[in-house]
Amino acid sequence: MLKIQDLAVSTGGTRILNGLTLAVSAGEVHAIMGPNGSGKSTLAQVIAGHPDYTVEQGTVTFDAKDLLELEPEERAREGIFLGFQYPVEIPGVNNAYLLKAAVNAKRKANGQDEIDAFEFLKLAREKMSLLGMDPALLNRGVNEGFSGGEKKRNEILQMAVLEPRLAILDETDSGLDIDALKAVAGGVNALRSPDRAIVLVTHYQRLLDYVEPDVVHVLSKGRIVRSGDKSLATELEERGYDWVQEAASA
């Protein structure tokens, strides 16, 4: 589904990703782990099309489509979703309004009619209740004054409503208490299906106790230096990242 080949990316003249190669197939959950500054968030942002990053070499394809040729909104309509590490506060833009506009942008791209207002509210409320979210958040400004946990749940809500084919969650677990972590994990697990893929970008193994990954990758200095099954995550938790990095440079 997602194929990244020898990808090099820089921002502001600094090289962040350095020949990264990764393949994610439908039905799989991948975890991308690594120390701070290893390039995890950059990878997530580049897949979503953030304009601040320059791709210097390599290819990124999604179902054989050249992703690098597409605008961020086109990628979203193809079914790619990025859960932000720091969801943006947009005062004055109603949360429900954005959610509905996003649903309709996707429906329009698929040649469908706009969603019925009643149907939309029903859908949003149902997903919110599954995530343990206060329905009042629907009528607030997007992430405006939301707590850290509410912001992350709001990302998962958008994902749940948009039903992407590839979801990339950038440190969605950071800063969450155990209840919020479980709610987020529940939202991710609910999305798991044979025709979808999920990439979890995370610093800690904690989330992986609730969302079991098929593959775990370790990113260091802009490259994947080790891949393995979920036991790799446990090993990282016990031994830290240094041994992987040392082994990689040896």
Place this chain on the structure above:
Amino acid sequence: MNDAAVDEGLLRVAVERMAAQNLGAIRAAALERFAEAGLPTTRHEDWRYTNLTPVAALSNRWLAQIAPQVATEGLEELRSDSIRGEIDAHWIELDNGILCSDSLGQLERELAGGVTLSRLSEADGREVHIGDPLSSFNAALMPDALLLKVGAGVALDKPIGFLLRDDASTSVCHVRLLIRLGRGANAEFVEAHRSAGGAEHFANLVTEIELDRGAVARYVKIQERAETHMQVGRLLVRLDDESRFEHSSVDLGGKLIRNDVSVTIAGKGAHFSTSGVYLAHGRQHIDNHICADHAVGPATSRQAYRGIASGRARCVFNGKAIVRQGADGTDAEQTNHNLLLSDRAEIDTKPELEIYADDVKCSHGATVGQLDAQALFYLRSRGLDRERAAQILTRAFAGRVLSEIAVESVRPYVERIVDAKLDALVEADEE
């Protein structure tokens, strides 16, 4: 002919030819005041960013015609102006600055005694403000002035609307409105600027408002002129004890727009608030000068304006609060936030505080920025295209003022025209 200044000879001839109507003494005094000062130039600090040379040039061309003639024949397309259907108000029509007698008579009947309407030419010994060049220019050439008084204790059922409609048949108009609210009166006003056709036009509006003790006035200016229009407006307000003046200004149209809102807080416990939004594209120029003059305290004033400029537009905001000696207990606040949508647009913002009293609370804040790149990416990553994302963000930015528009019943109308203008702004920026 020197086009940088109004030609004094032409002006004198024009004033002489105007019908005497009882206004001769006012016109003569105003003429002398104006002849002395002339139009302000960019050498005056208050006019540094706004150049009135095109106003002088157009005025000279108009004065050079037979006489300052005012015609209202080309206004058919505005006769059934859509705004009348959208905003429920007691409308008073001013076609090219001329008061329509029909609308005056009808209004007095509608208001059944609570409001008195008359013309300055019928009032004996009433003086008007001529203390600054544009006010004296106005008084020298105004065809007449409207006197409107809301009786003590009267509360109006719906806003009084001033519908200023200008067309190509007259290129200059000077309009004066004189409003007084008696003790404890409560009234709302809408001043709507509309135009027919796209000819050049200059409108010079002076509105004087007095609020007696405990009176409450809410006043909204909605300016949607053609982009060939120049308009200067002075709103001069005096507040007595415990009175409230809540004002809003919406400027979307015009080529060159300058608003001066000058409020003297002359009574204890008075309150003045003003909120405004200005949206400029192309080569539009919109300048807002606000002055809250706290002569006594305690009293409060609030100024909150937001502006967006795209293309090569230029916007100016100058918000001032003066706290006179002894005006203790003054609480004055002002904010001005701006969004630049293009590299070639310019916004100059200047908050000013002059404080001569000890016990005061004053604050101000001004920003000029661009659309938040992170927010733009966030919206696009949810499938919204760039243009739509920019529209949503600019709407959210302007929306902060829209929810504070002083006359609640005009908000839906204002929201609709602001949305339409924002679409034009963002589209123009894309090109």
